[in-house]
Structures are given as structure tokens and as C-alpha cells.
Amino acid sequence: VCTSRFWFNYRHVANTLSVYRSVKRLGIPDSHIVLMLADDMACNPRNPKPATVFSHKNMELNVYGDDVEVDYRSYEVTVENFLRVLTGRIPPSTPRSKRLLSDDRSNILIYMTGHGGNGFLKFQDSEEITNVELADAFEQMWQKRRYNELLFIIDTCQGASMYERFYSPNIMALASSQVGEDSLSHQPDLAIGVHLMDRYTFYVLEFLEEIHPASQTNMNDLFQVCPKSLCVSTPGHRTDLFRRDPEKVLITDFFGSVRKVEITTETLSLERDVAAFESKFPEEELATEPLKYAEQLPVAQIIHQKPKQKDWHPPGGFILGLWALIIMVFFKTYGIKHMKHVF
Amino acid sequence: GRADAGRERRDAFREELLLSPLPTGDVAATFQFRTRWDADLQRGAVSHYRLFPKALGRLVAALGVRELHLALTQGFWRTRYWGQPPLQAPAGAELWVWFQPAVTDVDKAWKELSNILSGIFCASLNFIDSTNTVIPTASFKPLGLANGTDHHLLRYAVLPREVVCTENLTPWKKLLPCGSKAGLAVLLKAERLFHSSYHSQAVHIRPVCRDASCLAVSWELRQTLTVVFDFFSSGQGKKDWSLFKMFSRTLTDTCPLASQSKVYVDISPKNKEKELLEVSPPPTSLHEAVVQGDKKTYAVYDLLSPSLFNTSRSLNVQLKWKRPQDSSEMPIPTLHAQRYVGGYGLQTGEICTLIYNTHPYRAFPVILLETVPWYLRLYVHTLTIITKGKENKPSYIHYQPAQDRRRPHLLEMLIQLPANSVTKITIQFERALLKWTEYPPDPNHGFYVGSSVLSALVPSVIAMKDMDVEQSPLFTSLFPSSDGSSYFVRLYTEPLLVNLPTPDFSMPYNVICLTCTVVAVCYGSFYNLLTRTFHVEEPSRGGLAKRLANVIRKFRGVPPL
Numbered sequence: 001v002c003t004s005r006f007w008f009n010y011r012h013v014a015n016t017l018s019v020y021r022s023v024k025r026l027g028i029p030d031s032h033i034v035l036m037l038a039d040d041m042a043c044n045p046r047n048p049k050p051a052t053v054f055s056h057k058n059m060e061l062n063v064y065g066d067d068v069e070v071d072y073r074s075y076e077v078t079v080e081n082f083l084r085v086l087t088g089r090i091p092p093s094t095p096r097s098k099r100l101l102s103d104d105r106s107n108i109l110i111y112m113t114g115h116g117g118n119g120f121l122k123f124q125d126s127e128e129i130t131n132v133e134l135a136d137a138f139e140q141m142w143q144k145r146r147y148n149e150l151l152f153i154i155d156t157c158q159g160a161s162m163y164e165r166f167y168s169p170n171i172m173a174l175a176s177s178q179v180g181e182d183s184l185s186h187q188p189d190l191a192i193g194v195h196l197m198d199r200y201t202f203y204v205l206e207f208l209e210e211i212h213p214a215s216q217t218n219m220n221d222l223f224q225v226c227p228k229s230l231c232v233s234t235p236g237h238r239t240d241l242f243r244r245d246p247e248k249v250l251i252t253d254f255f256g257s258v259r260k261v262e263i264t265t266e267t268l269s270l271e272r273d274v275a276a277f278e279s280k281f282p283e284e285e286l287a288t289e290p291l292k293y294a295e296q297l298p299v300a301q302i303i304h305q306k307p308k309q310k311d312w313h314p315p316g317g318f319i320l321g322l323w324a325l326i327i328m329v330f331f332k333t334y335g336i337k338h339m340k341h342v343f
Numbered sequence: 344g345r346a347d348a349g350r351e352r353r354d355a356f357r358e359e360l361l362l363s364p365l366p367t368g369d370v371a372a373t374f375q376f377r378t379r380w381d382a383d384l385q386r387g388a389v390s391h392y393r394l395f396p397k398a399l400g401r402l403v404a405a406l407g408v409r410e411l412h413l414a415l416t417q418g419f420w421r422t423r424y425w426g427q428p429p430l431q432a433p434a435g436a437e438l439w440v441w442f443q444p445a446v447t448d449v450d451k452a453w454k455e456l457s458n459i460l461s462g463i464f465c466a467s468l469n470f471i472d473s474t475n476t477v478i479p480t481a482s483f484k485p486l487g488l489a490n491g492t493d494h495h496l497l498r499y500a501v502l503p504r505e506v507v508c509t510e511n512l513t514p515w516k517k518l519l520p521c522g523s524k525a526g527l528a529v530l531l532k533a534e535r536l537f538h539s540s541y542h543s544q545a546v547h548i549r550p551v552c553r554d555a556s557c558l559a560v561s562w563e564l565r566q567t568l569t570v571v572f573d574f575f576s577s578g579q580g581k582k583d584w585s586l587f588k589m590f591s592r593t594l595t596d597t598c599p600l601a602s603q604s605k606v607y608v609d610i611s612p613k614n615k616e617k618e619l620l621e622v623s624p625p626p627t628s629l630h631e632a633v634v635q636g637d638k639k640t641y642a643v644y645d646l647l648s649p650s651l652f653n654t655s656r657s658l659n660v661q662l663k664w665k666r667p668q669d670s671s672e673m674p675i676p677t678l679h680a681q682r683y684v685g686g687y688g689l690q691t692g693e694i695c696t697l698i699y700n701t702h703p704y705r706a707f708p709v710i711l712l713e714t715v716p717w718y719l720r721l722y723v724h725t726l727t728i729i730t731k732g733k734e735n736k737p738s739y740i741h742y743q744p745a746q747d748r749r750r751p752h753l754l755e756m757l758i759q760l761p762a763n764s765v766t767k768i769t770i771q772f773e774r775a776l777l778k779w780t781e782y783p784p785d786p787n788h789g790f791y792v793g794s795s796v797l798s799a800l801v802p803s804v805i806a807m808k809d810m811d812v813e814q815s816p817l818f819t820s821l822f823p824s825s826d827g828s829s830y831f832v833r834l835y836t837e838p839l840l841v842n843l844p845t846p847d848f849s850m851p852y853n854v855i856c857l858t859c860t861v862v863a864v865c866y867g868s869f870y871n872l873l874t875r876t877f878h879v880e881e882p883s884r885g886g887l888a889k890r891l892a893n894v895i896r897k898f899r900g901v902p903p904l
Contacts, residue, residue, distance in 0.1 A: 005784055043417065043508035043537055050537040051509050066533055069465050070510040075783055076467055093455050094469075095462020124784040126848075290557040294489040296822060296831040297800045299708050302481045302757055303738050 001082060003114030003123045005039040005074075010194040011185050013041045014055050015113045015155055015201040017063040022208040023109070026256035034085055034100055036072035038114075038124050048192060055197050055205065057189040071098050079129045087140045104145035109153070109254040113201065116156030118179055119164075135165040142168040149242070151254040155200050157182040160236040172219065172242045172249075176200035176226075177233035184232050199231045213256050219246040354380040354394040355602045356520050358527045361641075362584075363609035364620065364662060365425045366673040368574035369540065370584045373429055374527060376519055378564040381553055385443065394600060395564060396518040398463055403548060403562070406452045406459075409496075410441040410487050411548040415466060417507040418541035418571070419837055422679040427635050427801075430567055432543045433794035433835040435503035436466055441485050442496045453498045465510040467502070474717065475793075476500040477753045480741050482712045482798050486822065487549030488560060501714065503791035503838040507542060509533040515544050518566065526598030526646075527606070530590040531568065541571040585661040593657040597646045606644040606660060611637075621663045627651060636677075636803025636830050677702050677801050678709070678760075682794075682836035689774060689844045692719070696768040696795060696836060700760035702802060707829070708738070708759050709799040711768070715752040715792055717745035718775040718843060725771040728756075731764050747775075760799075774843050786845045794835040802829045 002016040020035055042051050042064045053064040072081060084090050085100050102108055114121055120128040141147055152173040154162050159175030166173065176183040176198065185195035186202045197205075203226040211217060223237050223246070239246050252258070295301075361373045380395040384404050392400055402408065414432035422428065438457065446452050453476065461468035480494050512533055516523045523531055536542055545567045553559040572578065572589050586593050597604045607630070610620045626642035627650065633639070644651060644660060651658060679699050686692035698709060715721055723742055728735045739757035743750070760766055822831040885893070885904070893903040 040506040040508055043506055049534075051533040064509060066509065067513055068510050069513060071465065073465070073467050073510075074504075074506065075470070093458040095459055097462045097465075126784040288558075291488045291490065291552065291560065292557075293487070294484045294492055296484050296486075297708070297710065297798055298484075299738075299757065302710070305480065305739070 001036045001077070001110070001112045001114075003036075003038050003077060003112065003121060005124045007039075007041070007044055007046045008194055009039070009115075010041050010053070010192070011197050012113045013037055013039065014053050014063060014197050016111065017053050017068070018055050018197070018201060018205045019111045019153075019208075020068070021063050021065065022205065022211075023255055026208075026211065026252060027213050027259070028255075028257040030069045031097065032257065033069075034071050034098065035069065036077045036082065037070050037074075038077040039074060046193075054189065054192065055202070057187050057196060059189070059191070069097070075124075077124060079123050079127050079133075082123075082129070083133065083137050086137045086146075088144065088146060100146070102146050105148050106146075107149045107151070107254050108147045109151045111153045111155075112162075113155040113198070116154070116158060116162065118158050118161045121154070121156055121162060131162045131165045134162060135167060138166060138171060139168045142170075149244075149249075149253070153204075155183060155198050159183065160238075163238050166238070166241060169241055170243055171238075172246065173238040174222065175236050176231070178236050181233040200226050200233070200235060203230060208251075208255065211251055211255065213252060213258075215250075215252060217251045219249045219251065222251060353382060354378065356394050356598070356600050357603040358598065358601050359603075359605050359607065360527050360530075361429070361607045361609065362660065362662065364582075364584070365571070367424050368578065368582050369425070369571050370578075370589065370662070371425070371541075371569060371571045372589060373570075374531070374566075374568040376528070376566040378520065378566075379551070379561055380564075381559070381561045383560055384562050394520045395562070399518065399546075399548060399564060400562075402456070402459055406456050407443040407446040408440055408452075408456065408548070409443050409489070409550065410485050411438075411456075412440070412486075412545070413438045413460060413464070414543060414545035415464070415505065415507045415511050416541070416543040417537070418539070418543075420541055420543075420571075420835075422676055422834060423681075424673065425571070426674065427676045427678075427832055428569070428834075429635075430545070430569065431833065431835050432545055433501055433503070433796075434838045435501060435791070435793070436468060436505035436507075437499075437501045438468065438471065439483055439497070439499040441489075442498075444491070444493065444496065446496070449496060449498065457500070464514050466505060466507075470502060471500040473749055475502065475714070475751055477714050477743075477751060479712055479753070479755060481739065481755050481757065482710050482796055485549070486547070487551055487563075488557075499714075501793035503793045507544070508537065512536065512544065515546070515566065515568075518546070518564075520600045521598035525596055526601055526604055527594065528598070529594065530586065530592050532590060532592060535577075535590050536568075536570050538577060539570045540573045541569065543570075544568045583661070583663050586659050593659040594646065595657045596652075601647070604646040606646065606658075607641040608644075608660060608662065609639060610642050611639040619665050621665050623661045623663070624654070624658070633803070633805050635832065636801065636805060638805050675701050678797070678799055678832065678834065680797055680834060680836050682839065684839050684841055685769075686771075689842060691771060691773050692841060693725075693769055693771045694792075694839065698758070698760060698766045698768070698797065700762060700764050700766075702762055704762050705802040706759060706761045707800060707802055708757055709797050711754075711756050711758060712796040712798075713752070713754040714795070715745070715754070715772070716790065717747055717749070717751050718777060718790070719752075719772040719792065719841065720745070720775055721752050721754070721770055721772045723754075723770070726754075726768070727770075728758060728766060728768045730761060730766045735759070735766060774841070776844055779846060779848075782845065782848075786843070786848075789840040789842045792839040792841060794838050797834040797836070799832055799834075800829040801832050 002012045004012040016035070016037060020033065023033065041047060042053050049059070051064065052062045055061050055063045085098070088100065090099055112121060114123070116122060120130045122128050138150065147170070149170045150172070152163060152171060155176040158177060158179050158181065160178045163173035163175060184199050186197045186199045188195045207222065207225045226235050228234050357377045359375045363371050365371055378394050382389055384400055389400065389404065403411070414437045416432040416434050419434055420428045420431050438460070440453065440456060442449050442452060454472070457468045457471040477499050478494060478497060479499055483497060483499055484492055512531065516528060516531060519528050521528060523529060547565040547567070549563055550560045551563045553561040574580065574582070577589065578584065608622050608626070610622060612619065622642045627645045627648050628643045630641045630643050631638065632641065644658065646658070677700065680697060682694065682696045684692050685695050696711065700706070728737065735758060737756040737758045741755040743753040745752040758766060889904055896903050
């Protein structure tokens, strides 16, 4: 989730896209990823190289790529939509790619980046999510059995405050800085003109580039990424709610996905089934007379279009009052005995 | 028997690419991918999809859609300098749909449709609701087979703020039978396509005649992509173009599922002189057609003909100018328009539309459709249409006023444009103040007003013969024309960006701080003054620490505690 808008927050989009890229590379398909980007940097008019988002200066690595699917774009990234995705309380017409279809055997990785403070994260410069709301959302997810284990990574200023309030089991959290510290950005690119990445995510990306789907690296190595000498801020982590020992938790448990493949040596013949299926096409009725295309600009027909029937409205209060006044004045002048002739 | 008929191919896929150099030195590349399926999607349980994408087929069947047109565009087609567009779309996202007469609740189907499409194309089409949907009464007649045009089955919406980027191109490419791996679609690389002046991708689904007798219905899915490469940024200031220069790729093989795969290059002479434009390698054939009322010559490369890849394994079509083209007059299109906002300040304004008819002696009518959001309150009594200094009364006018937060303004007019004239349409509006929760996160960017739509039957310079519609290249087959003396064109004007009076959103915080400080200082002091009581305090003898401190203070010479 990237929560920042505007061109100078390019680095937050680059952060999110680099984690997205690593996760896709390690095997998680797009149907299992919900990507929320609060602003469009790649096709931003200020981007000198359209359709690209770089993470390293001198434009070495384009993290936007050619095969990206953004589920929530620009104005759709709001606190309400984010919490609805997490808890699953989504309007019924939401398409599948925008839902988190997890159950109690799913491991979920949540990565958030943006501008934050002590206890809150700012969404799009207009609203905030607090650590209490986030903790409650995770508790709802736990009650509804929407996750087995959850890894929460946050790269903002004072990020550790966001995981202070968690109380649901099986959550592990990492943050790029402690309370009272700012997370700093890594390096600007002079051609693009903005800072490209944040330090913590830059070193996490370098760490993840060395992981492949069969690596045995565990969480303790992830905790060592970006010490204070490189990051200037002190990354923190929280494992007390997690049931397993972090040393036994593999990185690929959250960042990669394993699909069970069964190899079989039987052969199935499909020829017969397809032919039988296609012969089941219903007989089509042909029209009796040729169908026509509509005329694109039938001037005569348009000019003579019947005006819409005006709906009958009962007379308004003013009209009624006016008529009541007129009738009263009439009967006052000419006498009440005329009334019985009217009725 | 039936089994044999089932084995016939019931669907066909054709792809075309048209390269046309524009008068300003830019080049426009238009891709068109047509998938035609001889099945009736509406009736019967169709569940075996081959070339027709399943996502769209099920959408059409489930929601009772008769026609669907969705376009995502970045940039603006400059009709004045580039000529009539083959198929134009307004900036942002545009969706218009005709539903089947059997659909009872059209609004509900419309909402579901926009949500499903937003998931398929990764676009924020779920923002389409009643505040930006209109029901046009004269524009947007169905482009496919139709046996009645009840306008209550039509919905039209445009989202001018929508951004188009790689995430919209990726699912669009996935709808193609060969994806982006073979055929013409290998040229669709996002990095080159979005570095352009105009990029428009569209999806059109409509029912068409299956054959000349037109007794049965086939469904056609047409995916079009138009991109204009800029002379200065992509062309590096040189007018010579090639496929490699434009797309950084060349064509290597054809899509095995395509029954037709052609590249057309527009080599029509501009000023009735001999050809200036040279194409290499030599084309497989030349094709002449009357497109948009003008005779055009195309050099055709048929990718399925075996002779094309004989000499080299890849095809890189190159366009070179034989002699330097003098900066002669650029041909002016017969119909073009522009629109702008006039006025000053943040209270009132004026929308002005200028429509130009440059035909020397023929007049023709044009339908103008304007959709204005509810927060720009139009004053219809200020609507003026002036042509050549005199007032021009429209033959048909349909105005539906807006309802705050529920419906936008809709203004449709049928205006006769006299020959060689400029028509100016002005209407004044007042800007509304929105509630503070209704502002987007970046309100100082401004608010967009969607493009207005001009539909016209423009008289052709050359009469078009009634030819087989299916065999003609490209877009002449999208707009069915009744006679050859005029052709139908749909133009869009610029979208407008207006600023609404925007409050200062940091104001509540500042006011609270200031007020609380003032209250604390004034009221607090007053309260203290009234309620503080003074008592006399016995001086305590002091503990040990105090006596020690007093001793030290005596040494220092400081008065004791």
C-alpha cells in the first residue's frame, strides 16, 4: 500500500513497487496481490521517462515493469477501502481482483509506506489511520479466521508506533524507525529530480534480490537488514505475538508462494469430448427478414422526436392557496347562499 | 451432420496496423484487432470460448449488454493540425453501453457493469455513478445491429480525471488471442506507447451481420489502439519513421490464430502531386479506398503472404520522404472544434465552444452533446449560438438540468452549420461551494469537465461507392453509412479544468489552536483572579537539608531560605 500523493513522493511508489516486484518474482501471482497506489508516477506528466518507475539512480532498475496490475488507484486509496479490504466487508459488486480472499491457512504480508507520525499514517494528505484502528482491524481478521500468520512491514517516520498496539496472535511486525526518529530517503536522481527510494526499503530490496524460491533464509536475517550505520534510523521489530520462533520462519513463507505440482504419466484424450460438446450448440433461429444497422444521425427523426410526457404533478401549495382565496372572496362578495348551487 | 458443422471454425481473428504520417511531421499508428464469433451470446448456454475472451463474453451474456464501448485515452487529438481522426476518444475514460430491451433495471446493470470492468481493466470505473452518467437522446445511436432505439436503454459516462498507464494496457493485451507474443501485438511496448502525444485504447463489442444476407447475428469484438508519436520527442526532429524507431521492435512472425494480418501505410499524395513518401521494403500490394470522403492510397504488407519474410526474418517498415517537403499549407479538416472556459474569478464563468465548418459550399448538421457536472450551475437562459454574426437557432434542443449531488447537466443540440463558417456557442455558469468532505485530496488541481461530443454527417469530397463493408480496411466498417455522399464522424473537444472555490483545509486546526490559546489565557487568568484565595503560611523550621543549605548560603553571602 502506498499512501502518498504528489510527484515529490515518488519514492513511496517506488518502495511499494519494489516489494511488489520481489513478491511476484518469488512466485505470488497477481490474483493473490492487492496493490494500492495513491498516485500515478509512471505516467505522470512530470516523469521524463513515461511508464517507468526507477529504484536505483542512473535508471538501472525499472520496478514498474511491463506486467503490473494495480487494484486500487489514485482516489480509491482511502482508509475506508483499506480497512474494508482487510476485514472483508466489501460491497457485493466489488470485483475479485480487489478483494482479499484469504482464509485461515493463508499467510499475509502487508507492506505500507507513506508519511507517518507517532501513532498514525497519513493517507493522501487528507486523512489518517491510527495504530488503534489497525490493531482492531487485525483483531477482526483474527476473529473471522482470515489469516494464519501475518507479517506487517511499515516504512514511514516513527513507524514503530504503528505496531505498538497489536494484540492479536500470530503477527510479526517490522518498522523502519523507532518512535521519535525519521526514516530517511536514499538517493535522488538528477534526471528525474526526486528521491527514488527510502533507505530501509532500498536495503530490503537488495536483501530480497538474493532470495530465490528455494532459499532457506529466515526472519532473523530480515531483522538484521539495514543497521543504523546504513539507515540512520533504527529499524525495529516485534515478535512477541508470534507463536513460532522467528529463526524457524522462512522468508519465503511470506514473500513467496509454493504451489503443489503433481506430475502424472497418464494421458487423456480430449478429441472426442470437444466434438461432442460442440455438437450441442442449440439450433439458431434465423431472422425472417434482414436485420439492419441503425442510422447514425437521423436528422428528421430527431427533430420530430416526441417530447417526453410531462408527469402530472398535483398543484402546489401556492396555487391551491390562491384559488382558495379567490373562491372565498367570490362567496364573500356575492353571499354564501350561492354555495349550495355549486355543490 | 451437426458434428461437422461444429468442427468448422466459428470464430475468426483479424489484425491490422495503419501507419499514417500527419501533416505536422508526427506519425499516427492505429492497431485494430477484430475477433468475430458466429454465435449468439445472448441465448443458449455458451461456455466453450476459443478466440473470444471469456471475461467479456460472460459479461455480455450475464448483464444483457447489446453494445459496449469503452475507451481509455491519454492526451488529445488535435483535429485542426492532424486531420480527422479515424476514431477519436475523449481524454480519460469513456464508457457507453446499449442494453437489451429485456433488461428491466438498467441502472443496476450499469452499476454492476462498471464495477466488473474496473476489475478487468484496472481502472477506477467504479467511480461511475449517477453523478456522471447521462442518457443522451439523439447522439450515440447503436453502431451494431438494432431493431429499435429506445434511448432509455443507453447510458453514457465519462471520467476525465482517469489516468491511463501500463496497468490498463496489460489486461487489454491479455484479451488478444495471441496475447502480446506473436503478430502485430509484439509492437505494443508500454515504454514507447506512453511516450507519445496521444494514446487511446478502446474495446468495442457489438452484434454484426454474419453475412451479406444479414439473417443471423455474429458478435464482434474490436480492440483498437491509436498512438501518435511526436516529431520532436520520439522522432528526434527528423521526419523519417520506421517501426523500430517508433516501437523499438520489429515484426518477426504472425499470430497463428489470425486469418488476416496486414500493415497499411498511408502513402496518399497530399497536394495531388506525385508521391513524396517512399516506403521500404516494397509492399506486397497497393490498395486504394475512399476513407472519410477522401481518396487514399495504401501500401499493404500482408504478413501472411510467404514472400514477405523471404529476404529477412524481421519486417521493419520504413517511411522516407523523397524530397524535403516544403512547409506548404496543411490541409484543414472539414469539421473541427475547440472549447474553452472564459471569465475570471471563482464565482462565475462561461463555457465557449467554437465549431468550424470549412467546406466551401455544403452545410451540414451537427449534434453537440455537453455533460457538465452539477457543481457548475449552468444558466440556460444565457445560451447563445452565433454564426456569422447572426443568431442560429438549433433545430432540436434537449436540456436536462442537474440535481445537486445526483445528476449532471445534459445539453444536446442539433445545429445547422452553414458552409465556411464559425459557430460560437456560449453558456454561462456559476461555481458551487462543495461540502468539505466532498473535495478530493488534491482540490487545488481543479475539477474536470468532460469533453463535449460532436456527431456529424460530413459531406465527402468524393462519393464513396457501396463496397463490401467487411473487406474495407479499418474504420470505415465501424460506422455504418447509409449513403456514399457523406460519412459519419464523431469528434470530441478538449476537456476543461476549472477551479472551484476551495477552502483552506488547514484552517480548522489553526482555528482550534488559536481559540484554545486565547480562551486559556483570558479565561484562565480571569478564573484564577476570581477563585484564588491567599492564606498566610507558617514559616516551617525546616528540616535538616534546609538547615545545611542555610549554612552554605551564609558562607556564600546569599540570604537564607
